[in-house]
Amino acid sequence: MTDQTIRVGVIGASGLAGGELIRLILGHPDLTLTYLGGSSSAGRRPSELHPGLRQDLGLVIEAVDVDAIARRCDVVLLSTPAPVSAELAEQLVDRVQAVVDLSGAFRIRSAELHDKWYPKVKRSPELVDRAVYGVPELIGDELVGASLISLPGCYATAITLGLAPLVLSLGLNLDRVIVDGKSGSSGGGVHLRTADLHPYRAGAIAPYAPGGHRHGAEVADFLSRRKPGTIRSVSMSAHGVAIVRGLLVTCYVLTEDEVDHRTLSRAYLRFYKGHKFVRVRRPDETLIPVPDPQATHGSNYCDVTAVHDADGDRIVVLAALDNLVKGAAGQALQVINKRYELPEDTGLTMQPVMPS
Amino acid sequence: MTDQTIRVGVIGASGLAGGELIRLILGHPDLTLTYLGGSSSAGRRPSELHPGLRQDLGLVIEAVDVDAIARRCDVVLLSTPAPVSAELAEQLVDRVQAVVDLSGAFRIRSAELHDKWYPKVKRSPELVDRAVYGVPELIGDELVGASLISLPGCYATAITLGLAPLVLSLGLNLDRVIVDGKSGSSGGGVHLRTADLHPYRAGAIAPYAPGGHRHGAEVADFLSRRKPGTIRSVSMSAHGVAIVRGLLVTCYVLTEDEVDHRTLSRAYLRFYKGHKFVRVRRPDETLIPVPDPQATHGSNYCDVTAVHDADGDRIVVLAALDNLVKGAAGQALQVINKRYELPEDTGLTMQPVMPS
Amino acid sequence: MTDQTIRVGVIGASGLAGGELIRLILGHPDLTLTYLGGSSSAGRRPSELHPGLRQDLGLVIEAVDVDAIARRCDVVLLSTPAPVSAELAEQLVDRVQAVVDLSGAFRIRSAELHDKWYPKVKRSPELVDRAVYGVPELIGDELVGASLISLPGCYATAITLGLAPLVLSLGLNLDRVIVDGKSGSSGGGVHLRTADLHPYRAGAIAPYAPGGHRHGAEVADFLSRRKPGTIRSVSMSAHGVAIVRGLLVTCYVLTEDEVDHRTLSRAYLRFYKGHKFVRVRRPDETLIPVPDPQATHGSNYCDVTAVHDADGDRIVVLAALDNLVKGAAGQALQVINKRYELPEDTGLTMQPVMPS
């Protein structure tokens, strides 16, 4: 526990996750924003790039300067492309108290899998060993005092939280997991591509990475480390849908292990008891079918539901969250809270903004 | 071939599919609308219920009167709930040239499967035998002169067209097919439910029927009749997304049969050669990722793509269409064209309205 | 200033504004929710009706019981139809510390204007005299200790804040004010009307009240009391647009008084100096054109901009806000803060959730 403010820097401050980090840090009582780094946005005020955040923060975005960061920050949040993150983490990890990386640079521990999905991202093996994979609900005390925290991907957070009770609590052997991901347009960041312009995205159900998405590999890598031998592979395909914020993963789990409906429900409820950011829901408990990411809009919740197939031999797990909060900036604050042994929900008590 | 106009009646004229039928019939040179039937909408002009269709059709919606229908129509389109369709089909099938049913009443031939998914829909076995399952691309000449045509469900049309080359051309044994469906809000018809109001649906990714959707059973029933033994089951889950028109199905096909990428692509291209309403597409052939239903908006196309999983042991088939056109009213006209041996695309040559 | 919690009841807890009040009260350190009232929703838990708010509040919605309310609440928020509000305010105003009414029952002071726009809403003249019109930025200390506070309409808040500097600071004579309002679908509340279903609203630009909207009268009534003789009438027309949350008013102001651009800009900046919830913005100061309600999403800000017409004889004032926050629930908390002399932004410091 700290009785002083924690000085925080955000690198990649001009992107969507960068803006969301600023938004949430402004609402956190123990964090103070002391550095904003960017490349093409250097010299600009954050309010020029984030139309909602207009107040004067006393900061402009600066070209990245490792010495300045080390001097002015206790924690550095890297919202940068994976190759940049790999490099900055190396330079900063011993000069600040903690580096929290939002990119994919350190998510997959297995070198083989990493090289398959991130062929251009070189990272030092030593850092890979030091990196803690930051799903706070699943890794207990490893975050306390951690120097390098790798945040899961937005989809991967939802899938991992969705599957964890099956693997870690029920101990099922998952022969096959097929994940169908659906995400709003903020999930892809801001890129000036024609397909991302409003006329082409507003009416879309846009398949991408149909033959395999790397967040599937990330989940398999993590869960098979937590409980070897239970999960063979996670095959994922993704789709862009016509909302801005929020994602839903539908996980089709094939297993020969028998588990009845009552056991399944109880396992989920027990597993997440005491974890306030994961809400285990029944599909019909409220006036819209859930889990639906709109019910988490702007908040740090992940809503999870598991049901049996009508034919009995398939488990369908649904998990929904706000990709910019629980899928990125909110989870970043949650791991910082745990890193410094603050109450887990400090600065994260906001309720969903719904309808939106 | 007819050299006279075909007199057409639409029962259920106030619904979304009813409106779409009227729209398309108005653009078909050989069809004349002669009867509009409804229940609560009886007495109203179609333009009161279909804001786009304002011209005077010389018709008001009438309470359903079987004698009048028989007298004034050659073809009757039933856009009614399945129990109503089952009854009306019985009463009309021998009094008009053809009944085309858009409901689920006659879609599943297997009595066992039908009773499981439509427990409240009783139909005469004799009619089940007469009913032709109307996927025009797959059933050759059976439609010529047919007296009862059962139109596939909107999802089922896409899934069936997506899987057909695997089963009917490549002859693969499909151990497992898992279908993830995504549909716009017009797919559910117009019901005054809170969850369907704009504030709750505009930001939604809404899971429904996660444990199994009856369109999966419909596809398995049809394909296993066409080629017994190749397909065990089709497990489907569905999701509502924040568009109005259009659906995409993502079919995850598990098979131990080997098929290389080139063979797969060729099989699809050959299978649909000459079938102008099915477009086999490469994912990156145009400026948005395809298939995406927006590229079929307002038209009778179904776009299909098959890819291999990156790990090699999964085939992912994507199929997209406009649920109100190729998934309902357009396909209805297409089967009427084939029933009367008109050119298949008569009245259906409109290009997609895109972007929308 | 209070050192104890203020006990708050919400009547009309099942509606959209009711849900938003609950959301914000949960985040306010000095308020405790002690009563939820409803009619058809009595007996239900709030989480059944508000999918985002799932935590157990220890309250169910109760049938309205004035004695119970008086016993358990210091402040009562009426999110009820105007006729109900008029009645409940009468019954409660002397039995609790403060009644805050979100309906139109007490917004227009002029009896003549009120009867024109709210012909069915009868209210006691004594209560009309006691009611404070709660635009906190414009009424100074009148809120301190107030027993009945009438919250402005969502559009009216934006228009009033937009026009106030012209009238109250620059003292212009406004010959004519024409207001074009545009609002998301949450502005109309939740009603089971076909036109509000997603298929009909998602593609809409829907004119309503083209010949005059009562929020215009409300603004004219208020501003002409603050500064008699400067404003003749406010003619308003409204439009529903295809977003859920947020509204923009475009006010076309015709005046023969001359005011140059610099004077205009300065007047706005000075007028709102120190009022943190009103942000005076230049149209091009950030990467989207502003004011745009999306930049206020989920927050209590109202963004305001005034520009001259290219021809020089028209002033165009734009004002944007989140209709459920600054246009309803947020402003309710803001007036409670002022009523109890708490810091004005207590519980309202959240930044906009953007993009959404």
Place this chain on the structure above:
Amino acid sequence: MTDQTIRVGVIGASGLAGGELIRLILGHPDLTLTYLGGSSSAGRRPSELHPGLRQDLGLVIEAVDVDAIARRCDVVLLSTPAPVSAELAEQLVDRVQAVVDLSGAFRIRSAELHDKWYPKVKRSPELVDRAVYGVPELIGDELVGASLISLPGCYATAITLGLAPLVLSLGLNLDRVIVDGKSGSSGGGVHLRTADLHPYRAGAIAPYAPGGHRHGAEVADFLSRRKPGTIRSVSMSAHGVAIVRGLLVTCYVLTEDEVDHRTLSRAYLRFYKGHKFVRVRRPDETLIPVPDPQATHGSNYCDVTAVHDADGDRIVVLAALDNLVKGAAGQALQVINKRYELPEDTGLTMQPVMPS
């Protein structure tokens, strides 16, 4: 009347209007597409740029070559920026039968007004004289045999059709016309700007040109030529809303001339009698409030309604259309039909695709 096909070229074939021109020309029985011109898109197939239009047209987009165009086309449609149009029209006008320009180059006849709103667009005075302003409903036979047709702007079409009965039939003196325009994102064309990306546009009500939009000047220029002295100015402000296709203009007309409701309604009905593409509508005649552009989606209709202000001294005229059809490509075909004395609706009989 022609008994041969008319050979048509489209320059600017890669844009949204270009795509819509191709879509509609494919459905026109008397037009044949013979040339597609572009600059950066030269060498590409149209289906690469227009995802809905996948069939083989036997054409690729070619770099603009005036000789080739003259040789291969009877009519050239210029969907190019105004400066390019001014130049190409000059080069082509005497070498083809007709040039139809979709840009603003020739819309405003008055040199003074033109130079104010299009300072960079130089055009020859002789061409300005030859150009016919193509609102087909208002200009009678001028289109027959015209060599240069300037299509009105999308907003201008709606405003002009909305105001015409007031000016040309009722002969009112319009002291002041204030137009509030609202348009979907396809109205701005496809530009790689951050503000046009889906995350920023999907939740927007985006003011642009608040201090004056050139389509207002265009309307005033045209109507004051048709009936001098009746209209002083048209002040317009515009807003982007969160749909893709469609626009609505709300015209606030201030006049001291008295006109009762009945006279007003009759004037509109009579004025547009026989003009099938303009539908005069009552606000409540169908299940959504009209005019709403969604009821014209994909079609060539313009829906118009005029109402009185509740206070009696203001007329509010609403007009809605699909900006890519009646606001661009559909109107282009309509003027070609009139140019060649074909039935006005040839190739334009499609009904609105609604809901969308």
